Structure formats: structure tokens, C-alpha cells
Amino acid sequence: MIPGFFGENGELYFEINLIAADSSDIKVNALLDTGCTDWLVMDIQDVESLEWSYVREQIRQTARGEAEFYLYQGNVCFDGQEFTIPALAGEEITEVLIGLPWLENRRLVVDRKASLLTLGED
Structure with a gap:
């Protein structure tokens, strides 16, 4: 389980x-975007600097x-585990976004009143 924080x-x-x-x-720090149906979305310059594989x-x-957008494949470490995931890259994307997948x-546990935010396995 990884702790998160509120903006x-x-x-x-x-x-x-x-x-x-x-x-x-x-x-x-990646923003969880519940309107995003992709694993990861980033600015094209950031993805290119990582030298991920263009698809x-x-x-x-x-x-x-x-x-x-441009589809790439790259690796991320999330909750102590490494994953190879598809990543969308585009122009003028100001935040690293993680989506619904x-x-x-x-x-996902969200309790803003108690300042509790976590994302982890059951």
C-alpha cells in the first residue's frame, strides 16, 4: 500500500x-485522474527523456x-513493484497522470477529513 497526499x-x-x-x-508525484482510462499520461518531452519504446x-x-497522442511502453515502480505499462504522451501535459486501470x-481509500489517502492491494 502506498500513501498519497491531497493537493x-x-x-x-x-x-x-x-x-x-x-x-x-x-x-x-502522479495525479490520480478518475476521468483517465489510460495507465499513465505524460508530456511528450518527459517520455522522450526516459527513452521509452515508441509504439x-x-x-x-x-x-x-x-x-x-503518442503511445509508448515504459516501466514504472508502483507500490514496490515494477510494471511495464502503456503510456500516452502528448503536448502541454502539465502533470503526470495515472488513470483508472x-x-x-x-x-483506493480516501478520507479527506482524516487526511487519509492510500492506494494498495486488498
């Missing part, structure tokens, strides 16, 4: 490690309309 406006953040192609890792181009529907096999 200024109640956003849900969790620390994850992005693992570059050279096996170095970078800790980032293909994709058009996706966003709140702002259709947008062009992380909730498929993990329990």
Missing part, C-alpha cells in the same frame, strides 16, 4: 518511480475535444 484543491497524488531505458529512476500514434477524445486490482 491544494483536494487532488489525489501518489508517488511513483518512472524507470528510464538506462534503468535510472525518477520519483514523481504508435493515437487520436483520443479529451475534455477539450480530439487530440493527438490502477484501480482494477487496488483499493
Whole structure:
């Protein structure tokens, strides 16, 4: 189980490690976006700096309309486990986003009043 923290406006953040192609890792605070149906979404410059494997181009529907994204495959360390996941990269993405697939096999506990935020296995 990993602890999270609340942003200024109640956003849900969790620390994850992005693992570059050279096996170095970078800790980032990732925003849990329950409107995101992808594992991970990042700015294209950040993904390219990790030298992750490019897969293909994709058009996706966003709140702002259709947008062009680039699908990559990369490794992350989440809750002490390393995963190879698909990652969408796009222009002008200001936060590292994690989406709904992380909730498929993990329990999200949110109690803002008690300042409790965790994401982990049952």
C-alpha cells in the first residue's frame, strides 16, 4: 500500500518511480485522474527523456475535444513493484497522470477529513 497526499484543491497524488531505458529512476508525484482510462499520461518531452519504446500514434477524445497522442511502453515502480505499462504522451501535459486501470486490482481509500489517502492491494 502506498500513501498519497491531497493537493491544494483536494487532488489525489501518489508517488511513483518512472524507470528510464538506462534503468535510472525518477520519483514523481502522479495525479490520480478518475476521468483517465489510460495507465499513465505524460508530456511528450518527459517520455522522450526516459527513452521509452515508441509504439504508435493515437487520436483520443479529451475534455477539450480530439487530440493527438503518442503511445509508448515504459516501466514504472508502483507500490514496490515494477510494471511495464502503456503510456500516452502528448503536448502541454502539465502533470503526470495515472488513470483508472490502477484501480482494477487496488483499493483506493480516501478520507479527506482524516487526511487519509492510500492506494494498495486488498
